[in-house]
Amino acid sequence: MSITAPERALASLTGLSVGDAFGDQFFLLANRGLNPWDATPPGPWAWSDDTEMACSVVDVLIRDGRVDQDALAASFAARLDVGRRYGAGTLELLEKVRDGVPWSVASAEGFGGNGSYGNGAAMRAAPLGAYFAGDLKRAAAEAAASAEVTHAHSEGVAGAVAVAVAAAHAAESGPGLFDAVLDHLAPGYVRRGVEQARKLEGATVEQAAARLGNGSRITAQDTVPFTLWVAARHLDDYETAVRGCAAAGGDMDTTAAIVGGVLGARAGGVPADWRRHREPLPDWLGRPA
Secondary structure, three states: OOOOOHHHHHHHHHHHHHHHHHHHHHOOHHHOHHHOOOOOOOEEEOHHHHHHHHHHHHHHHHHOOOOOOHHHHHHHHHHHHHHOOOOOOHHHHHHHHHOOHHHHHHHHHHHOOOOOOOOOHOOOOHHHHOOOOOOOOHHHHHHHHHHOOOOHHHHHHHHHHHHHHHHHHHHHHOHHHHHHHOOOOOOOOOHHHHHHHHHHHOOHHHHHHHHHHHOHHHHHOOHHHHHHHHHOOOOOOOHHHHHHHHHHHOOOHHHHHHHHHHHHHOOOOOOOOHHEEEEEOOOOHHHOO
């Protein structure tokens, strides 16, 4: 029985949201002493802005079958919950959109007119890639469109493209993830990092994070290469991959969300008890949590 594009996007969203919620638990003071490799924190696990924004992406795709940038910006702004710990730049941008500033203006004005190259566009891109599995060129183009709403800088866009293509590839294939991604990446820091990740063999997850970054700088180039390395190494082992993100430290909820979304695109592997621990997805998504 074939899986539809919305079903595949929702499967990726499950992987993303569970990864996000799992990684986020290790920021909590009560869980600081837990070993991410073998501990399962008590539930419920709250998800962060990573999941909230990914839900908007999926919702727009299910309704429109493409990335309608105006609709996506409106959803981001309308669903903004400051309790989900949005980054300062995204929070400022979405508040401007709420106040009537066009998203294209607000995005371009960010960071002194350079636009954001943070990891926020990448963190929500995996379900988009899953939706367009089978058409990597389309996945890349739609990912770029989704990124531009909040990330005008080319590196921020590249991060989203890399994750979306990785998810689109992973949904239908196994080996060759790095080559598939590099075929759709323009020159830049994200591309260089992915090239380095492709060559990094025999390393532990901690060593890979030391070489590639673990998201601690909150940039696309410091986040995406590591997540693709983890995903490629553990393509059919969701739990080990997500635990590795938490063990590597840094921006653990975002790295685990990206990896979880890429592996979730394969429509399986998320531990059932982890799904039960994750808080339900929002009712407005219009799909089962």
